[in-house]
Amino acid sequence: MRVLKNTLLAGALTLAVIAVPAMAQQKTGTTILGVTVLAESSLTVTDANTTLAKTDTLFGDFTGTTNLKYRIRTTASGGSGSIVAQVNEFTGNGPKVAADLSYSSTTGGLGTAVTNQAASTTGANVISFGPNARSAKAGNDAAVNWRLGDDPQFETGSYSSTVTFTVSAT
């Protein structure tokens, strides 16, 4: 009887000693970081104001350049993107947007440019992008080269318009 009690007690203590290190066996843990990257775009108009000027003073065209910097990522499969310019109408008896103002664009190495595109008060493409288009990390430089015909019908004076550029990506 005495021997048995002692054995049981010793057995219980042995179990307790083994249990302590067993609880602390886990040394590492892992986690999975997941991320979903979607189509995105951003645009900065580098030139806040663009002045149209002429070199040929005898009814030559007025020209000027607006510089843009854009970043774009379109969906790898089936995506697209664009930069669109919407030009507000000039005021007064001067030039009219649709009739007198046009532009060509440069893309900064990505997308498709336009040539002699008539300006629009409702918006027209400046650059278009296909699927999986990805600009440089710091952005790509683009430019809009404006051309305004100098019609003798224009009254003398200064005219201005606001152009809104919109970039989008899907």
Add this chain to the structure above:
Amino acid sequence: MSLSLAHCSCVGLLAFAFQSPVLADSLTVTQSINVTLSPNGKLTVPSSITLLNGALAFSAFTAALPVLFRARTSESGVGSITVQATSDFSPAGGPSVNTGILTYTCAAALYGTACSGTQTIDTTSQRPVVNLPSNACTGGGRGCSPSDPASIDLQFRLENDVSIPTGTYSVQLTFTVSCT
């Protein structure tokens, strides 16, 4: 009949009387208990978290990740928790940890010394999360951590590089706790 019964009862009582000294026997056993508590640690992290970006275009993807840990260090020992990318993002063609695109910062640790500054995750080196002093222990305060398990929050940041193609990517991180 009645005498017989009484006799039997007496026999029963005698038997009980013989047992009583056995039950009342007193045994003193002196048992020496020796437990060796070695430096050790364990940690728990969420099985997965999702990095999300804000409303601004090309804003970084971020997520907070809590690390729960229990640790014991020796009188002359120290402890540490580190993190390393087990492998690169998958599928291939997306972000790569070895370009320095995935970083984290440590919130102030309630116990131990949290990492300072911005740490960059890669697949080749273990980056610090928290360092523990000698005689570290978790729970109860008074030199140990105030809570058991102790915890530290990490803020992960994945740069939203425009050159990354659209898609869903994941990377596994391994956290390691070591105590001496």
